[in-house]
Amino acid sequence: MRLRNNPNRGWIDGALYPDTVPPEALDDLAGRVDFLARLCAAWDFGVLPSEATVTEIRRSAWREAVDACRLLTSPSYHLVRDWHNLPRLPYLGQELAYIRDDPNLKHV
Numbered sequence: 001m002r003l004r005n006n007p008n009r010g011w012i013d014g015a016l017y018p019d020t021v022p023p024e025a026l027d028d029l030a031g032r033v034d035f036l037a038r039l040c041a042a043w044d045f046g047v048l049p050s051e052a053t054v055t056e057i058r059r060s061a062w063r064e065a066v067d068a069c070r071l072l073t074s075p076s077y078h079l080v081r082d083w084h085n086l087p088r089l090p091y092l093g094q095e096l097a098y099i100r101d102d103p104n105l106k107h108v
Contacts, residue, residue, distance in 0.1 A: 011052040016042055032065035036080070040069075043076035058083050 014022040016038040026032050036057065039049055049057075056062070063084045071077040073093040081089065 011050060011056040013039075013050065013053060015047075029065055029068060032062060033069050036062075036065055036069045036077070037071055040071050040074040040076040040080065044074050060084075 012022055012026065012035070016022070016035070023031055023035075026035050039053065039057070043049060057066075057080060063086070066080050066084050067086050069077060070089070072089055072091065075091070075093060078089070078091055
């Protein structure tokens, strides 16, 4: 469900801002870090970002915000770090045995 999306910034999903009015733009570091934290938290719970959002956050202009976010409990955040070729950080989230020990994981 998308709410209040700015047509010029269609990649900013208004549903990520249930507590406030979605921003018109994300041009500063603090706004980008906040957006990434909201995005990764939603993504971790199965709310997938749009293709336009993924395209936007993969741009090199987001690298500083991705590095600053430090959402170490989020698998999605670690994926975004990989997209930006940032050094790996320790994953502090729950490691589920049924995933960790899945013999098919090596094929993914």
